[in-house]
Each structure stands twice: as structure tokens, then as C-alpha cells.
Amino acid sequence: MTAVRAGVVGAGYVGLTTAVCLAERGHHTVCVDVDPDRVEQLRNGVAHIDEPGLPELLRQGLAGGTLEFASHCAGLDDRDVVFVCVPTPSGPDGSADLSAVDNVVDELAGVLAAGAVLVLKSTVPVGTTRRVGERVRSAGIRAVSNPEFLRESHAVYDFRNPDRIVVGTEDADAAAVVTGVLGNHAQTFVMNPESAELSKYASNAFLAVKISYANSLARLCGTVGADITDVTRSMGADVRIGPHFLAPGPGWGGSCLPKDTAAILHTGRRACVALPEIESARRTNAAQPDHIAAALRRALRVPLHRARLTALGLTFKAGTSDVRDSPALTIGAALSRAGATVTGYDPRLGALDQSRLRAAAVTPVDDPYLAAKDADAIVVLTEWPEFRELDWTAIAEQAPGAVVLDTRNLLDAAALADAGLRYVGNGTRSGY
Ligand code: UDX
Numbered sequence: 001m002t003a004v005r006a007g008v009v010g011a012g013y014v015g016l017t018t019a020v021c022l023a024e025r026g027h028h029t030v031c032v033d034v035d036p037d038r039v040e041q042l043r044n045g046v047a048h049i050d051e052p053g054l055p056e057l058l059r060q061g062l063a064g065g066t067l068e069f070a071s072h073c074a075g076l077d078d079r080d081v082v083f084v085c086v087p088t089p090s091g092p093d094g095s096a097d098l099s100a101v102d103n104v105v106d107e108l109a110g111v112l113a114a115g116a117v118l119v120l121k122s123t124v125p126v127g128t129t130r131r132v133g134e135r136v137r138s139a140g141i142r143a144v145s146n147p148e149f150l151r152e153s154h155a156v157y158d159f160r161n162p163d164r165i166v167v168g169t170e171d172a173d174a175a176a177v178v179t180g181v182l183g184n185h186a187q188t189f190v191m192n193p194e195s196a197e198l199s200k201y202a203s204n205a206f207l208a209v210k211i212s213y214a215n216s217l218a219r220l221c222g223t224v225g226a227d228i229t230d231v232t233r234s235m236g237a238d239v240r241i242g243p244h245f246l247a248p249g250p251g252w253g254g255s256c257l258p259k260d261t262a263a264i265l266h267t268g269r270r271a272c273v274a275l276p277e278i279e280s281a282r283r284t285n286a287a288q289p290d291h292i293a294a295a296l297r298r299a300l301r302v303p304l305h306r307a308r309l310t311a312l313g314l315t316f317k318a319g320t321s322d323v324r325d326s327p328a329l330t331i332g333a334a335l336s337r338a339g340a341t342v343t344g345y346d347p348r349l350g351a352l353d354q355s356r357l358r359a360a361a362v363t364p365v366d367d368p369y370l371a372a373k374d375a376d377a378i379v380v381l382t383e384w385p386e387f388r389e390l391d392w393t394a395i396a397e398q399a400p401g402a403v404v405l406d407t408r409n410l411l412d413a414a415a416l417a418d419a420g421l422r423y424v425g426n427g428t429r430s431g432y
Contacts, residue, residue, distance in 0.1 A: 001183035003027050007082035009073060009104050011038060013049055013255075014121055014148050015085030017155040020054055022083075023061035027181060030068045030075055039071045050321045050351060053156040073107040081117045081181055082108060083146070088122050094262030096125050105132050114140025117177045121148045123200050123260060125267055129168055129193035142174040145193040146182075147200035152254065153319030162186040168196020201264040205278045208261050210245040211252045212281035215288065218248035218427025228427030229409060248426050250381050250407040251288035251327040253316040258285075258325045288327060289334035292379070292407060295432030296335070299403045299424050302376050305339025310375040310399075311362060313382025313408075314346040321351035328381035329360040335379075336361035345371035347384050368395070375399040378421075383408040392419035405432065 003026045008019040011033035019031035033039050038048055045059045061067025076082055086100040101122050108118055118141050120129050133143035145168030150158045165188045167175045175190045191199075218228040228248050236243025252258070261278050268275040297304050316326035323329055332342045344362040346352060357364050365371035368387075372378055372395045380387060387410055396402070396419045403422040404411065413430070416423040425431035 001025065002180060004080040004177075004181055005078055006030075006181060007032065007073075007076040007079040008085055009033075009076075009082060009108070010085035010087070010100075010122070011035075011042060011069070012085065012087065013051070013152055013155055014150060015083070016042075016047065016049060016058075017051060017054060017150060017159055018083050018085055018121065018148070019067060020057035020061055021156065021159040022181065023064070023067035024057050025183065026066065028066050028068075029061070030070055030079065032070045032073055032076065034071065036071045039069045042069045050348070051153065051155045052319075057156065073104070073111050076108065077111050077113060079112065079116060081119060081177055082112065083119045083121045084108075085121045085148075088124055088259075088263075090259045090262050094266040096123070096259070096263045096266075098124065098128065101128070101132075105135060109136045109139050109141065112136075112139065112141050116141050117174050118143045119146045119178055120144070121146055123147060123256070123263075124197055125201075125263060126194045126197045129197060133193070142169070142171050143193075144169040144171070144174050144178050145196035146178055147196060149200070149203065152322055153317070164189060166191070166196045166199055168193035198264075198267075201260050201267070204257055204260040205264050205275075205281070207245050208252055208257045208285070209277050209281040211247075211249075212284040214246045214248045215251065216284055219291065221427035222431050225429055226427075227429055247383075248407075248409065249327070249383070250292065250331055251285045253325040253327040253330070254322065255324045285327075289331045292331055292405070292432075293334060293338055295424065296377055296379070296405060298432065299405060299422070300376055301401065301403075304335070307340045307376040308374055309335055309340045309342045310372045310378045311342055311344040312346075312368065312371075312378060312380045312387055313384050314344050314352060314357065314362065314364075315348060315382050318382055318384045321348040323352050323356045326356075326382075329356055329362065331379070331381060332362040333360035343371050343375075346382065347386055369398055372402070373398045375402050378402055378404045380404065380406040380408055380410055383410050385410075388412065392416050392421060396420040 006022045006027040006029045008015050008031040019029050023029045047055045047058050088096040091097045129145040165186050167178050167190045169175050221228040232246040235241050300307050311332050314328045336342050342362050343365050345368045349366050405424045407426050409425050413423045
């Protein structure tokens with residue numbers, strides 16, 4: 001692998017992970033972010049995102065001189081390849097808002113040298129890379145699509161060990177530059193930019209469909225006396241189906257699946273192509289709060305509007321401090337609107353965006369035992385493994401007679417029963 005001069009624009013989950021991992025590979029990397037405070041922190045070796053392994057790589061890159069941070073694109077003029085990793089949030093109609101991407105491309109068009117490769121890692125709608133390519137062609141810059149498939153909380157691992165690398169371009173030389181920089185042995189698929197862009201949306205939408213299907217099956221299991229864990233275990237053993245993304249829960253959330261399913265539906269509408277599977281997956285997901293509220297109404301010994309509830313887990317999944325589009329907060333907000341009092345505990349509570357907790361009317365309590373005090377119901381919403389290790393006898397003393405509604409089927413039902421708590425799993429025989 002030949003070392004290149006690399007640039008990254010955007011120091012969020014994708015951009016910062018990309019930058020520290022490129023630097024680890026020996027590419028001299030300049031990472032640009034518009035937020036000067038963030039740039040200052042990063043220069044001092046302080047990461048603002050919570051990713052295993054990232055702080056070490058950040059410090060290593062800074063100390064080794066392979067990693068630099070800047071607050072504007074001007075310093076990227078000598079870069080061979082620049083990865084654009086800025087957000088593409090959902091607009092009101094579900095379409096991806098491309099203003100950040102467009103601004104960066106305009107800047108780079110005036111900065112990069114002829115021959116440079118501009119790589120769109122941001123998740124962008126079909127047609128964007130070709131449009132960007134036309135915009136920068138007169139400056140001799142090539143645009144390539146290279147969607148990222150990193151999972152939050154596994155981002156460094158996923159960068160180092162990708163299932164596949166997708167490179168969207170019809171320029172074989174530009175494709176070779178990108179695969180050379182990423183330089184690893186994953187399956188690499190070179191295709192036209194439209195296919196590369198769509199493969200990202202198609203993958204995330206499929207994951208959403210898979211989880212919603214598991215959530216619908218869990219409802220059926222809870223009604224007909226079947227157990228979702230046994231059903232998905234049997235399904236997952238079939239290599240055509242696979243065991244992943246079949247765990248039922250409070251619904252899917254986070255910064256990608258909700259936004260990307262909305263965006264692919266928007267693309268479908270514009271192309272006059274229906275995508276009913278994805279529409280249906282979103283409907284199933286949107287109905288999760290009502291489904292959980294109904295289960296609580298059945299399990300509680302007091303009316304929901306007078307109930308004191310404890311939410312265990314507030315992040316959208318375990319291993320992260322991200323609460324963007326967290327199903328736990330959507331459900332907390334719905335239960336608060338129904339009149340319940342909701343307190344919430346999360347192992348990363350101190351690092352969570354408190355304004356989102358306030359917006360959901362969830363009162364944070366930084367101790368699981370205090371959070372459970374006098375609760376009528378304890379609702380497990382995030383699959384933090386440490387919840388299994390809680391002293392459930394102590395919790396039962398704090399909340400005598402409480403019911404534990406385990407949307408993730410995380411806890412040991414027998415241990416909770418021994419502790420004197422009523423346990424209700426998701427899609428199980430004694431569940432909801
Ligand atoms: C996702 C994609 O997995 C990743 O490839 C892409 O680059 C970004 O979007 P991420 O948003 O980090 O990654 O979360 P992911 O691990 O996919 O989980 C998404 C949501 O689905 C979470 O709310 C999670 O709790 C939920 N989920 C996941 C389930 O409810 N059940 C499952 O079996 C798996």
C-alpha cells in the first residue's frame with residue numbers, strides 16, 4: 001500500500017473514525033471540521049464521540065505526526081484524496097438535506113488540485129455523485145461514491161474489518177486510488193455511482209425490514225403461546241436468513257435507519273416506484289410505543305396515567321452514548337404524554353444529550369436503584385449487559401410489587417422471579 005496525502009471533511013462518527021484509521025495506516029491525514037471548539041479539542045487529543053479504540057488512535061496519530069485537524073478546507077490543497085463525511089439529515093418530506101455536502105463540494109472545487117479524488121462517504125441520494133462529478137470536472141477533480149457501513153460503537157472495528165468496500169465510479173484509475181487508500185482485503189465491489197449510492201440505502205432499509213419483521217413476529221408469539229427466541233433461533237440457523245438483526249426490541253432507531261428508510265422512500269416516490277416493504281417496516285416501528293403502552297396497561301396494577309415508570313436504558317442501542325432517534329426516548333415521551341411519571345437511568349447518563357431527555361419528559365437519575373424507587377413498572381429499553389448484573393433483590397426492595405417489562409428479552413426471568421418481581425418478556429409465553 002502506498003501512503004497518500006488524505007483529507008477528511010467532517011469529524012463526526014464517520015469522519016473522525018475514517019481520519020484516525022487512515023492515519024493509523026500511515027496516510028498523512030488532515031481532518032477538517034467547521035466547529036473550531038471541536039477542532040481545538042481534537043488537536044489536544046480529546047475525542048467528543050464515544051467509540052471504542054478511537055481515543056487511542058487519535059493520540060497515536062497526533063503523536064506520530066500523521067494526523068492533523070483544521071477548521072477550514074483551504075489546507076486541503078495538496079491532498080491526493082479527500083473523503084466527504086458531513087451529515088445529510090432528513091428534510092420534512094423524508095428527502096436527504098444535501099446543503100452541507102453541496103457547500104463542502106463548492107469549497108473543495110476551488111481548493112483541490114487537478115487529479116485529486118473527491119470521495120463521497122456521506123449517505124447521499126442516487127444521482128448525487130454524478131452531479132458532484134460534473135460540478136468539479138472542469139477543475140480536473142474526480143468524484144467517487146464510497147458509502148460507509150460503520151456501526152456506532154463498532155466503528156473502528158468495522159473500518160478495520162469491513163464486510164465489503166463499495167466504490168462507485170466509472171473511472172478505473174479513481175477506483176484504484178480509493179481501494180489503494182482503504183487498502184485491505186475485504187471484498188471490493190466497483191460499480192457505477194448510482195448502484196453504490198443505492199446499495200447503502202438498500203442495506204439499511206433491509207436491516208430495518210428485518211428488525212420490524214422480528215418485532216411483528218414477537219407480537220404474534222406473545223399472542224399464540226410461541227417464544228420469539230426459539231423462533232428466531234430456528235430461522236437464523238438457515239443460511240439463507242442468518243441470525244443477525246432478528247432480536248425484537250422497542251423498535252429501531254439511531255442516526256441512520258430512520259433517516260435512510262425515509263430517504264429511500266422519497267427516492268422511490270420520485271421514481272414512481274413503490275417500496276411497500278419499507279413503508280410497512282416504518283409503520284411497524286412507529287406503532288411500537290403504542291404496543292408497549294398497551295402491554296404496560298395490561299401488566300400494571302395502577303392506571304397508566306397514574307403510574308411511576310423507570311426506563312432502564314436511554315440510548316438507541318448499547319455501547320454508545322447516542323440518543324438521537326432513540327426508541328427509548330420516543331417511548332418515554334409517549335408514556336409521559338399518557339400521564340405516567342417517567343424516570344430514566346442509563347450507564348452513560350452523564351454523557352447523554354440532556355436536552356433530548358428533557359424533550360421526552362424523562363427525568364434522569366444517575367443510580368439504577370434510586371431510579372427504580374417506588375416504581376410501578378421498570379421498562380428495559382436498551383440491551384446494556386450490565387442490567388443483568390444489577391442486584392434485583394435490592395431493586396425489588398426499592399419497588400415492591402413492580403412489574404419488569406423487558407422489551408429486549410435481556411434479563412434472567414427466573415432470577416427476577418426469585419427476587420420477587422413480576423417479569424414480562426417480549427414475545428414469550430409469559431410475555432406481551
Ligand atoms: C446502522 C447500520 O447497521 C450501519 O451499517 C450503518 O452504517 C449505520 O446504520 P447503527 O445506526 O450504528 O448502524 O445501529 P445498528 O447496530 O444497525 O442498530 C440500529 C437499531 O436497530 C438500534 O436501535 C438497535 O437497537 C436496533 N436493533 C438492531 C434491534 O432492535 N434488533 C436487532 O436485532 C438489531
